[in-house]
Amino acid sequence: MVYSEQRTRILRALTFAAAILFVVALLMDFFYVGPEAKQGEAQRIFYVHLGSFLGAFIGFGAAMLGGGLYLRTRNPKWDTLSLTGVETGLGFSAITIVTGMAWARPIWNTWWTWDPRLTSVTIMWLAYAAYLMLRAGIEDPERKRRFSAVYAIVAVASVFFTIIIIRIRPDTIHPVAVGPSESDPEGTFDMSPKIVETLLFNLFTFGVITVTLMWHRIRLENLQDTIARRKMRLLAEM
Amino acid sequence: MGNNAEYMILGYAAMAIILFGMVAWLYWRYVMARREEQLLTEFEAEQQADSVKAAVGAMEEDVLPQRATPGQSGMSGPSSERVRTLPDQP
Numbered sequence: 001m002v003y004s005e006q007r008t009r010i011l012r013a014l015t016f017a018a019a020i021l022f023v024v025a026l027l028m029d030f031f032y033v034g035p036e037a038k039q040g041e042a043q044r045i046f047y048v049h050l051g052s053f054l055g056a057f058i059g060f061g062a063a064m065l066g067g068g069l070y071l072r073t074r075n076p077k078w079d080t081l082s083l084t085g086v087e088t089g090l091g092f093s094a095i096t097i098v099t100g101m102a103w104a105r106p107i108w109n110t111w112w113t114w115d116p117r118l119t120s121v122t123i124m125w126l127a128y129a130a131y132l133m134l135r136a137g138i139e140d141p142e143r144k145r146r147f148s149a150v151y152a153i154v155a156v157a158s159v160f161f162t163i164i165i166i167r168i169r170p171d172t173i174h175p176v177a178v179g180p181s182e183s184d185p186e187g188t189f190d191m192s193p194k195i196v197e198t199l200l201f202n203l204f205t206f207g208v209i210t211v212t213l214m215w216h217r218i219r220l221e222n223l224q225d226t227i228a229r230r231k232m233r234l235l236a237e238m
Numbered sequence: 239m240g241n242n243a244e245y246m247i248l249g250y251a252a253m254a255i256i257l258f259g260m261v262a263w264l265y266w267r268y269v270m271a272r273r274e275e276q277l278l279t280e281f282e283a284e285q286q287a288d289s290v291k292a293a294v295g296a297m298e299e300d301v302l303p304q305r306a307t308p309g310q311s312g313m314s315g316p317s318s319e320r321v322r323t324l325p326d327q328p
Contacts, residue, residue: 102249
């Protein structure tokens with residue numbers, strides 16, 4: 001596939017911007033905002049924890065969108081969007097889980113507990129890991145795309161379930177950072193303006209990083225598709 | 239609860255490892271794909287050269303069937319049925 005020079009320039013600029021934003025976000029996390037009164041330095045994990053969850057949300061949202069558009073148009077480019085969304089989302093949700101564990105150890109005194117939120121995020125991660133297994137298990141390309149599209153649409157329920165679970169289950173100990181909740185569990189963040197600014201900057205940064213990674217991944221997928229087609233053509237000519 | 243700086247470092251280190259792992263994995267796959275593409279281009283060029291050579295050989299056979307070397311051009315030799323039945327041959 002041949003891309004326009006303008007698109008390539010935009011992608012390069014976006015990649016450069018993502019790298020700069022990431023460095024600035026880290027500087028803000030460590031130097032701009034101070035440590036939280038109760039949780040100390042561990043609270044800083046919150047910025048990348050929430051940022052990476054936004055990345056996962058964008059990825060899985062793109063997967064659902066790609067799935068829906070593929071079923072509607074049968075254009076393989078939407079399947080590529082779906083696949084790249086799942087792969088990127090899985091990476092970012094892994095960051096969310098691991099950073100959450102690092103925060104939970106000093107705050108909850110445990111690395112892991114089967115809290116409703118932690119359970120739902122694990123189910124979400126496994127559901128999307130199964131998406132890749134499903135794709136690997138089907139050989140017929142059209143069938144693979146169709147099944148994957150349906151799966152990507154269904155699997156997004158696990159993302160929304162993860163988001164709302166802490167607002168509908170009173171027995172969760174996971175803090176609700178934004179919006180109302182059933183209860184007001186201990187450990188809820190009391191956000192100062194600096195915390196809000198740092199959080200918003202991190203959310204923006206992770207959003208840009210996600211889009212950039214997905215764009216690169218789409219290009220890689222297109223390149224691999226082209227190579228596979230050329231191989232088939234060569235084999236047919238031999 | 240203390241300062242908990244070690245857990246903050248652990249969290250950020252884990253984030254950096256996964257994120258850079260994602261980027262490195264993407265880059266590595268891209269490099270491998272480019273290498274494969276390069277190999278394919280070379281192979282296609284080789285195949286193209288072979289088919290051109292075969293076509294030239296076939297034309298030579300048609301013009302000078304007695305000089306053609308069977309097996310070299312990929313076409314039949316001067317004594318084969320195909321050459322003997324060419325319309326412009328005596």
